[in-house]
Amino acid sequence: MRYQRMNRRTLLASALAAPFALTALGHFAVPAAHAEIDINTAAQFVQTTGQDLVGVLNSNQPVAVRRQQVAAVLRKAVDVDGVGRFILGRWWRVATPAEQQEYMKLFEETLIRNLSARFGEYQGVRFSLGRSQQRTEDDALVNTTIERPNSAPFSLDWRVGEVGGQPRVVDVIAEGTSLRLTQRSEYSAVISRNGGQVAALLDAMRRQIAALAARETR
Template structure:
């Protein structure tokens, strides 16, 4: 059987593309690991810097979270089905309130990690543009380290954290359940819920 010149050309192109796709899939775990190592070093440094005031410390945490986390995607996931019914104005207000709340929560929570030793244990691919990075937090006063996993995606060519899993518990899923309960208790009033998020951020 004769094979057309066009078919041979297309086959050659297809074969040439296979290695590049394989490299792309392999690279995500390396990029993800580097991201978490950088975030960990910067976060611990910010926590332990006694020269920083509370305002400066929060500003640094804000930059860390905005640069390293896909906050818009996390916010949409946490709001669940209520996102679809929101107006553009409500979505914008919610995204802003969510970011303020997340920064406040993590800035407060990270104070508990003064003096801890942070290390990345491993990083593995979960598919194209998707990786899980496992890290360890070793408190100075305990022999038992905490296991933290970071779900990292590369949706637009840049790796970002979309979930933090602490000892097997997804923070994004937990937050989604918390938000769903709050929305159900207030009758699905998103404006009221956004106001509540702002209060949490200011607390």
């Protein structure tokens, strides 16, 4: 069966209409249970991560350098493995061990390339912390406001959980959009349209990475 092309929205693009959204990081989530995280710890983590990103974005480094630096910040801040596994959902059990391994590799590269490409080209960004609240016994929700030149400020909620004893971004909510569920639905649709073959998704992800890489070299 000929593989159908994946929806052209890049990974997390629906939630990243405002380029500062993290991470895109789908609506991030971790499938495993977390230890309860303190609200103040979550807020400080988001504040530090935001400041790191703003510092990179507003630097005078070349775009390519800023992209690499943003990627490094994101890899430290986001629970990429948990996000990727959640988004693949029930298809994780369908995938072979080799497909699972390749999926995780492709997912991380796609995620980081998408976010780095967006973050790495914007300057004049400002970031402010809003209200924090305990979302569940396992995670906290931290509200932020992002401002960019010539654009209206927008609100972004960061869901933070404790992963491996460290705070990590496990969710991003932009304008009420559930990012993890959006991406999970898109990935599932690709697989379903191709007879339940996870290989169809892997092929689409490879094409997406190639397209992103080509744009970065322009």
